[in-house]
Amino acid sequence: MATVITDRSSDGSSPFDKDDTGLNRHVFIACMIAALAGLLFGLDIGVISGALPFIAKEFGLATHTQEWVVSSMMFGAAVGAVGSGPLSRKFGRKYSLIVASILFSVGSLGCAIAGNPEILIVFRVLLGLAVGVASFTAPLYLSEIAPQRLRGSLISMYQLMITIGIVVAFLSDTAFSYEGQWRWMLGVITIPALILFIGVLMLPRSPRWLALQGRHVEAKQVLALLRGCDVSAKKELEAIRESLKIKQSGWSLFKSNSNCRRAVYLGIVLQVMQQFTGMNVVMYYAPKIFKIAGFASTEQQMWGTVIVGLVNVFATFIAIGLVDKWGRKPVLKLGFLVMAAGMAILGTLLHMGVTTPVEQYFAAFVLLIFIVGFAMSAGPLIWVLCSEIQPLKARDFGITVSTATNWIANMIVGATFLTFLQVLGNAQTFWLYAALNLVFIFVTMALIPETKGVSLEKIEQNLMKGVPLSKLGRK
CATH class of the missing domain: 1.20.1250.20 (MFS general substrate transporter like domains)
Structure with missing residues (x-):
């Protein structure tokens, strides 16, 4: 069950009661941690660009093998994107992000120590699974915890973090390229992946997912934490419960x-x-x-x-x-x-x-x-x-x-x-x-x-x- 953290002064008032639609610190921290998944997404897209020439030289890769080193991550991402819906519905957005962070960590480290192109491709597929899960789950989580007034801008921040991640990967590749350290190019991504793992452990559950599971008391507690106002939390929970009456029947x-x-x-x-x-x-x-x-x-x-x-x-x-x-x-x-x-x-x-x-x-x-x-x-x-x-x-x-x-x-x-x-x-x-x-x-x-x-x-x-x-x- 989620723990409710309050920010109340000695007279019992809350600094968030005056503007319960704003971006309080709990929402801000949660959004920044979730958006870190976007940064990792961008890092894994961008990193192979600088590493590939050195990988091809070290392993003597033919053209088709180079293409598979690049595209294997996209194969994993396609599988991850398809599987992330059921994963997110069954275990929740938070635990899906935990799975993604573990895959990011293991995949990045595995790529860095790969002794041959076949092993490298396997770990690139693993990274792809992480990207696929993150690309589905992180925007979904952000949309479900953000105040309605700020939802568009906070989801856009996730997209912006992807492009920033690509730039950071290019800068990292450039720094390591002077000595041809492609293993460091790939392995350094393990650091933000571990930060994501630790950060996600501290995230609250998605209130919409909790309501979907019938855990309405917990959903209200999380909303009260995120909105800083019990009245606002109650109203939003009612709106969520009403929207859940529309059952997904896509297939x-x-x-x-x-x-x-x-x-x-x-x-x-x-x-x-x-x-x-x-x-x-x-x-x-x-x-x-x-x-x-x-x-x-x-x-x-x-x-x-x-x-x-x-x-x-x-x-x-x-x-x-x-x-x-x-x-x-x-x-x-x-x-x-x-x-x-x-x-x-x-x-x-x-x-x-x-x-x-x-x-x-x-x-x-x-x-x-x-x-x-x-x-x-x-x-x-x-x-x-x-x-x-x-x-x-x-x-x-x-x-x-x-x-x-x-x-x-x-x-x-x-x-x-x-x-x-x-x-x-x-x-x-x-x-x-x-x-x-x-x-x-x-x-x-x-x-x-x-x-x-x-x-x-x-x-x-x-x-x-x-x-x-x-x-x-x-x-």
Whole structure:
């Protein structure tokens, strides 16, 4: 049973009673610990970029083996994402995060001491399981403990922590690259993983999960702790109990209702679009791309990778500023256009030959423009749309399917890029991604709804009426 910690003065009043919707210290600490899972998520995405060249050299890896070292984590993440729903429902959000932190710790340490590529791939799959569980559970936990007024910003903080984790991984890789210490690159992630494990032990249970288990007294105690006000806790618990009357029946609804299937399929399409922009090719193989662009030294390649990560972080704020002003579709179309132009120009430069320093830096600049295009559009907005289009009774099922699709498509991208370079050539590979981004503009125009300012209930109502997908945001 949760222990209620109070912050009351000598007259019995609480500093939180005046504003029970605010961010008190209990909520803040809980959110920071949960968001640490996002940092680990980003660290494990970014770390392989700098480590791979040294791993390939030490073990003498062929192209396909390098691709499996990269993509094995995405395979594990897909499995973890599918299994995290049942795990989270049965054991709770807190214990799911504990499982993720243990997997992060064991996986990171195992990668660092791996004596051959096969063992390395096994532990990369283990890390993927951790990423899959964390990517499902941490945002869910945050949404269930955050005050309603701050829910969007706190979940956005989790997304921001992922991009920060990628940058930190790139910086760490750069620091260890001077002596080629790839084992330290992979193993140092054990430290934040252990911090996450210790921190999660101190977290309260999710009040929504407690209510789902019929443990209403404990749920009210946790809410009183998080809100600092018994009256507010009672009201919120009543709202939770009312919402739980809507039972999740995703699989049966998917089988019986064609409109539900449309939403799930659209979520799949959205995630495939996000991954086949080519963004994660840049994340996983940035040093390789900078080498292709003419930056010969390891130092240049690694610092170029750091700049990629920083641009990814700062460009995410463009999406935050535009999504509720311009809407989803305009920002997506602009982002796909920018990414198509970036990949097309980069491919053309590589086709003509990058020889002078001016050409090299222009190629790097074009790559960064591509990063901006992704971070301001498809990066965050695909996740927003996937959460908005699913009917309420099938929301858990639909989001689980779209999350698993994301990781499967991610794995395909990671497992094919080096092969494409060998078979198609450098320029043709980037032209291929440019063409895909152009196709995605037309897919956005034909299928993607504009959901700005439209309630989830209205979107669901339109979906179940059979309104065309592109018109689901119709008011």
